[in-house]
Amino acid sequence: MSTEDLLKTEYKYGFYTDIETEDFPKGLNEEIVAMISRKKDEPQWLLDYRLKAYRHWKTLEHPSWAKLNLPKIDFEDLYYYSAPKKSAKLESLDEIDPELIATFEKLGIPLSEQKRISGVAVDAVFDSVSVGTTYKDELEKVGVIFCSISEAVKNHPELVKKYLGTVVPYSDNYYAALNCAVFSDGSFVYIPKGVKCPLDLSTYFRINAKETGQFERTLVIADEGSYVNYLEGCTAPQRDENQLHAAIVELVAHDDATIKYSTVQNWYAGDKNGKGGIYNFVTKRGNCLGRNSYISWTQVEAGSAITWKYPSCNLIGDNSQGAFYSVALTNNLMQADTGTKMVHIGKNTKSTIISKGISADKSENNYRGLVKIMPSAHNARNYSQCDSMLVGSSCSANTFPYIDVKNPTATVEHEASTTKISEDQMFYLQSRGLDMEKSVSLIVNGFCADVFKTLPLEFAVEAVKLIEMKLENSIG
Amino acid sequence: MKLLEVKNVHARVEEKEILKGLNITINTGEVHAIMGPNGSGKSTLSKVIAGHPSFQLTEGEIQYNINGKLKDLSELEPYERSRQGIFLGFQYPVEIPGVSNLNFLLETYNAACKAQGAPIMEEEEFRIFLKKKLELLEMNDSFLDRSVNTGFSGGEKKKNEILQLLTLNPRLALLDETDSGLDIDALKIVSKGVNSFKSKYNAVVLVTHYQRLLNYIVPDFIHVLYQGRIIKTGGKELALTLEEKGYDWVIKESGMELHP
Numbered sequence: 001m002s003t004e005d006l007l008k009t010e011y012k013y014g015f016y017t018d019i020e021t022e023d024f025p026k027g028l029n030e031e032i033v034a035m036i037s038r039k040k041d042e043p044q045w046l047l048d049y050r051l052k053a054y055r056h057w058k059t060l061e062h063p064s065w066a067k068l069n070l071p072k073i074d075f076e077d078l079y080y081y082s083a084p085k086k087s088a089k090l091e092s093l094d095e096i097d098p099e100l101i102a103t104f105e106k107l108g109i110p111l112s113e114q115k116r117i118s119g120v121a122v123d124a125v126f127d128s129v130s131v132g133t134t135y136k137d138e139l140e141k142v143g144v145i146f147c148s149i150s151e152a153v154k155n156h157p158e159l160v161k162k163y164l165g166t167v168v169p170y171s172d173n174y175y176a177a178l179n180c181a182v183f184s185d186g187s188f189v190y191i192p193k194g195v196k197c198p199l200d201l202s203t204y205f206r207i208n209a210k211e212t213g214q215f216e217r218t219l220v221i222a223d224e225g226s227y228v229n230y231l232e233g234c235t236a237p238q239r240d241e242n243q244l245h246a247a248i249v250e251l252v253a254h255d256d257a258t259i260k261y262s263t264v265q266n267w268y269a270g271d272k273n274g275k276g277g278i279y280n281f282v283t284k285r286g287n288c289l290g291r292n293s294y295i296s297w298t299q300v301e302a303g304s305a306i307t308w309k310y311p312s313c314n315l316i317g318d319n320s321q322g323a324f325y326s327v328a329l330t331n332n333l334m335q336a337d338t339g340t341k342m343v344h345i346g347k348n349t350k351s352t353i354i355s356k357g358i359s360a361d362k363s364e365n366n367y368r369g370l371v372k373i374m375p376s377a378h379n380a381r382n383y384s385q386c387d388s389m390l391v392g393s394s395c396s397a398n399t400f401p402y403i404d405v406k407n408p409t410a411t412v413e414h415e416a417s418t419t420k421i422s423e424d425q426m427f428y429l430q431s432r433g434l435d436m437e438k439s440v441s442l443i444v445n446g447f448c449a450d451v452f453k454t455l456p457l458e459f460a461v462e463a464v465k466l467i468e469m470k471l472e473n474s475i476g
Numbered sequence: 477m478k479l480l481e482v483k484n485v486h487a488r489v490e491e492k493e494i495l496k497g498l499n500i501t502i503n504t505g506e507v508h509a510i511m512g513p514n515g516s517g518k519s520t521l522s523k524v525i526a527g528h529p530s531f532q533l534t535e536g537e538i539q540y541n542i543n544g545k546l547k548d549l550s551e552l553e554p555y556e557r558s559r560q561g562i563f564l565g566f567q568y569p570v571e572i573p574g575v576s577n578l579n580f581l582l583e584t585y586n587a588a589c590k591a592q593g594a595p596i597m598e599e600e601e602f603r604i605f606l607k608k609k610l611e612l613l614e615m616n617d618s619f620l621d622r623s624v625n626t627g628f629s630g631g632e633k634k635k636n637e638i639l640q641l642l643t644l645n646p647r648l649a650l651l652d653e654t655d656s657g658l659d660i661d662a663l664k665i666v667s668k669g670v671n672s673f674k675s676k677y678n679a680v681v682l683v684t685h686y687q688r689l690l691n692y693i694v695p696d697f698i699h700v701l702y703q704g705r706i707i708k709t710g711g712k713e714l715a716l717t718l719e720e721k722g723y724d725w726v727i728k729e730s731g732m733e734l735h736p
Contacts, residue, residue, distance in 0.1 A: 422570075423529070423530070424570045425570050425571075425572060427528055427529065427554060427570075428566065428569070428570035428572070429572070430527075430553065430554040430555040430558070431526050431527075431554050431555075431557075431558055431563075431564045431566075432555075432558055432580075432584040432587075432640065432644070433555050433558035433559045433584050433587040433588050433591070433644070434555055434583060434584060434587055435553070435555045435587075436553075436555075438583065438587070439555075442572065442575055442580070442583065443572060443575070445574070445575065446572050446573055446574030446575035446623065446624075447573070447574055448574070449573075449574035449575070450574070
């Protein structure tokens with residue numbers, strides 16, 4: 001295989017779908033915000049919310065505290081809305097533009113009724129809009145609402161109005177404000193009282209259009225005693241320009257409810273010289289609102305030129321629990337500043353953080369995490385374990401743990417380690433007939449095992465493959 | 477059949493020459509024991525044959541029988557040597573945290589199968605395949621679900637090496653101080669494993685400090701290594717003499733300088 005072929009195979013999702021789109025003019029102002037809202041036929045309260053967020057965003061300075069080398073982003077040079085033209089009302093999934101069906105099929109996400117994945121309901125988001133959701137009817141039978149957020153605004157306005165922005169307010173941070181102003185689509189989930197969602201729910205995000213920001217918005221609500229497993233996957237074409245992805249994900253768990261949220265993020269990461277790739281700036285947060293509620297974030301972050309995100313939990317209900325399991329892999333010139341925030345507010349709240357960072361080539365991989373125990377959080381417990389693995393000698397890994405304890409009954413544990421793949425391990429595995437790539441991937445997968453085992457099986461298999469693929473070109 | 481021929485091999489680690497013109501020939505069906513004082517190059521020999529990257533071959537040649545022909549090993553990577561049937565049992569088996577022993581064994585087994593064009597095995601079938609081997613080595617099934625060598629006792633690690641030996645069924649087994657750190661029961665079990673492996677189609681090379689291993693695995697040849705060269709070769713009775721008299725007389729007999 002020539003070097004060129006090798007480079008091509010490096011990112012197999014790098015293709016572009018040539019499809020007619022409707023784009024709003026470049027740049028951001030109140031008119032663009034209003035156009036997005038009008039396009040979606042939104043009620044006045046949502047437009048007002050967007051405008052409030054936009055006006056707030058205008059007053060903010062771009063944050064600079066992360067350990068990232070981030071070029072200045074020209075927000076006037078971006079498209080804020082891009083959608084495939086034939087996205088008008090569809091009666092059935094089989095009416096989706098065949099080009100789009102083909103695109104998602106190429107990504108391994110069949111949408112048509114005949115071919116859909118068994119056991120998993122999928123909402124497919126293409127640039128700014130959701131193009132289809134599978135298994136809707138089956139879910140409706142048990143009262144589960146799974147649809148795009150735009151549909152939810154139309155069909156379940158009371159739920160959206162009640163919860164939108166309650167976990168991540170528009171004033172939370174720079175990119176949250178931006179998202180609140182211009183978010184276009186994303187998924188909405190509501191699990192009614194006492195229902196264990198019969199299928200895993202999944203959203204697949206695809207950025208296709210050039211110079212377009214994707215501002216998706218996901219809202220998951222688990223009512224009392226309910227349970228849901230939610231999975232999220234992301235890819236984008238290979239382009240020389242950087243693209244912005246600034247999403248908000250809000251989770252709400254009521255009494256005795258469980259939300260398990262898993263992400264396999266494989267946005268295009270740029271080439272070997274750091275050209276192109278996605279800027280992945282995401283605010284993800286869950287409120288464990290009720291007693292005994294549980295929220296876990298599992299993330300496998302293997303793509304994006306820059307990843308900047310901290311999936312977090314506010315542990316408000318007594319006895320509620322939050323967990324963060326993360327594998328972040330960086331290679332070439334990728335940068336990641338990622339971690340979590342666990343804010344303990346209720347009594348007997350518990351949180352677990354397991355973070356595995358792997359850096360290869362010239363990449364930089366940082367864990368940043370906050371554990372905060374509020375005065376009200378009696379007997380709170382936290383356990384954090386942050387391990388870094390270095391592959392090669394030109395990469396770097398850092399851990400920035402912040403611990404803030406305001407209640408003396410708290411127990412907070414933090415462990416951290418940095419390892420390198422040792423020559424002894426490599427020789428041992430090679431002397432058993434495993435080649436260099438297989439040896440590294442086995443060691444790395446072993447390193448990540450604690451996190452992978454929290455993923456649903458099929459996702460775990462995908463994650464292992466993804467890590468293998470990413471590391472293939474970083475060894476030698 | 478000639479399996480391995482080491483000809484005038486000189487090898488160094490960093491700037492230090494350790495093997496200084498070593499010769500040895502190993503045929504199928506044979507058991508060789510390599511003995512010698514500390515620092516004589518015993519472990520180096522087995523590592524050089526297996527292709528450890530820290531050791532540089534500066535002179536001489538190692539030939540190995542591949543498909544009936546003796547071929548120079550220097551072109552082959554360690555994993556290729558393994559796939560051609562060379563197995564190194566480690567003195568200090570390495571821990572691979574998070575990787576289950578079962579998964580590790582299956583990966584190595586299937587890698588060998590693929591290289592030889594043989595059908596690979598699925599996990600369930602493989603568990604059955606391992607059952608007898610585990611019983612022979614008096615290992616509990618739970619071994620398979622633990623991480624490779626992680627938190628294993630010294631004896632467990634060595635048994636695990638023999639389990640890998642039996643799984644991969646190589647043509648040349650180089651066992652580097654497999655007996656070190658074993659109590660007498662574990663030594664017997666490990667020896668039982670090696671004896672069950674031994675056949676007329678393969679060869680075993682035991683690197684050891686102690687005669688006691690050779691009570692259980694009886695060698696055809698004993699070689700005394702000193703300063704990177706074999707200075708004496710004898711039959712199994714040589715071990716007893718060494719046990720009794722030590723190495724000095726062999727060194728003197730060879731005309732070499734004592735403890736330079």
